Amino acid sequence: MTAPSYTVWAVPGLPEVREGDDLAKLIATAEPGLVDGDVVLVTSKIVSKAEGRIVAADDREAAIDDETVRVVARRGTLRIVENRQGLVMAAAGVDASNTPAGTVLLLPADPDASARAVRDGLRDALGVEVGVIVTDTFGRPWRAGLTDVAIGAAGVRVLDDLRGGVDAHGNPLAATVVATADELAAAGDLVKGKAAGLPVAVVRGLAHVTGGDGPDPGARALVREARDDMFRLGTSEAVREAVAQxxxxxxxxxxxxxxxxxxxxxxxxxxxxxxxxxxxxxxxxxxxxxxxxxxxxxxxxxxxxxxxxxxxxxxxxxxxxxxxxxxxxxxxxxxxxxxxxxxxxxxxxxxxxxxxxxxxxxxxxxxxxxxxxxxxxxxxxxxxxxxxxxxxxxxxxxxxxxxxxxxxxxxxxxxxxxxxxxxxxxxxxxxxxx
Incomplete structure (x- = not known):
């Protein structure tokens, strides 16, 4: 029996992305050998550039304010917030790096729609059925360091619900739901790197996580509902919220x-x-x-x-x-x-x-x-x-x-x-x- 395995690589040769560029065509040109069941991992930054999400902002803090729905926690100038996309992250995802002075880069307005557009474009260009994940870099509670996670997805089973099954010893699995899309995003980040200029990666060998029948929930399914979120607020915010509520x-x-x-x-x-x-x-x-x-x-x-x-x-x-x-x-x-x-x-x-x-x-x-x-x-x-x-x-x-x-x-x-x-x-x- 062959041991399970997969391959992940970064896609070289992509040009600097500008507003109005067709990302699917750029990826298809740089990696024409895509096959059914591949998962294409696309850094949100180039999606935002292609979609014209660069805005003039002399004050990054004001841009963060505009993208913030709810402040989760604040310490000094650092803010963890819920943004317009429903994501809880630092600075609402507003990025002032790798963008001209006096501008900032916002996250895609609808990352799941962006992933669907790239997937449809690759199908049209290459005739392949692939999964597409739009990734961004997150910090995580209780853990040092950053990792890439999925903020948009199309054609990928973003969650693998194992509840109702059993483990190798026959013990029932009562709470195991695997964040497959986040694991794929992190795998891609290992080869893309943060400063290597390689914004796209491909995972091959995990075709079982792509496709599927029924509606495609996208990466939105990874966002925990408020009623299930035990850590919805920072310490001082939780105190103020409890008093206010x-x-x-x-x-x-x-x-x-x-x-x-x-x-x-x-x-x-x-x-x-x-x-x-x-x-x-x-x-x-x-x-x-x-x-x-x-x-x-x-x-x-x-x-x-x-x-x-x-x-x-x-x-x-x-x-x-x-x-x-x-x-x-x-x-x-x-x-x-x-x-x-x-x-x-x-x-x-x-x-x-x-x-x-x-x-x-x-x-x-x-x-x-x-x-x-x-x-x-x-x-x-x-x-x-x-x-x-x-x-x-x-x-x-x-x-x-x-x-x-x-x-x-x-x-x-x-x-x-x-x-x-x-x-x-x-x-x-x-x-x-x-």
Whole structure:
């Protein structure tokens, strides 16, 4: 049995590519011996030049801004962004090298369409069925160095899904999807080189990765969907995003809440600042339906009694109780409490009041940390102040120490729908500069 093998070589003799050039004809002239099943690897730079993607730009940063859809991470002047093509990469793929001064080179507007055009052109020129991959150079998280990856493809199985099969020992393959197009791009980069002036390579011997029935997904299939991207943001961006995306959620699905996610949020909560090196936070987790019902029934009765003392009509009371049912609609409740262990007593009303306020602020910071961390866990939440109005009832039902002060309650669960967009707030309206 012959061992599997393939051959890869760079294509010499290609001229300097200019706007309007027919890349397929240039490649066919330089490498007329292409055969069915070959894979042609084309550096994106010459595709961009042929397609006129050179633009005047004295300021490369402005060009990056124009090509950016979303900033993923920023460190100094370096930006990792999602660009118009949906690719997450440094500087949106804007290239200021090998292009005249005062200009920059943008990536092809539609790299998959570019690959299809080259493939069709080679079929017309040489009568061959080949795969075509448009490549570009990427850095990668957690790995030093650069490598070429596929940003456009035609006639190539860009992903080889092995899930459902077994390995050599009979173990089931549950998560193995091979990025075939990226592996081919990297193989071509070994012979093209970064500075050798060889922008095209050919791989022969892997005809099984070309052709195929059905629609051609192109290299777009290699881009991970946002919902599956566990590393969608850099560290500081993720913090800002979690804060910005935190919403008060009032409608929840019936899906269970992962207790581990709530405990991770508590771990974030207790990193908040606090006076005198104290730990003024306690979080009571109501994980059983019985515990939630017992607390909420007792709180409802206490609220109704308060409203009756205020002289509210029974109809008004019923409406208020219905509106306040957000805690009942949640599959998980948390009651944050403040404790003042370690607080100072001064015997002076003004100073003692300020001491208590410090602890209240620290408790609020812990609750905010908790809410933001829940958002980071993709859990919806709503902070409701109701337990603060019936602290004795809450302590009695939950059997809490007398010194624990309930500071509201947090409803937790999967949001039943997309929250409404928050209106823009002008930061200047909240800032006073002296």
């Amino acid at each position: 935190r919403r008060t959620i009032r409608e929840f699905t019936d899906d269970e809440v992962d207790p581990g996610a709530v405990r991770r949020a508590v771990a974030a909560a207790v990193t908040a600042p606090a006076p005198h090196h104290t730990t003024p936070w306690r979080f009571v987790l109501l994980e059983s339906a019985a515990a939630r019902a017992e607390l909420l029934d007792a709180m409802r009765d206490a609220w109704i009694a308060d409203l009756r003392r205020d002289g509210k009509s029974e109809e008004s009371i019923a409406k208020r109780v219905r509106r306040g049912d957000v805690l009942r609609r949640a599959p998980y409740l948390v009651v944050p409490c403040m404790v003042m262990d370690g607080s100072h007593t001064y015997g002076d009303e003004r100073r003692d009041a300020a001491e208590r306020e410090m602890f209240v602020v620290a408790a609020g910071a812990g609750v905010q940390n908790f809410l933001v961390a829940l958002a980071g866990e993709r859990l919806g939440s709503a902070w409701v102040s109701s337990t603060m109005f019936c602290r004795d009832v809450v302590r009695e039902v939950l059997r809490l120490p007398a010194a624990w002060e309930p500071m509201g309650a947090v409803a937790v669960g999967q949001a039943a729908g997309e929250p409404k967009a928050r209106g823009e707030r002008d930061v200047g309206g909240f800032v006073v500069v002296r």
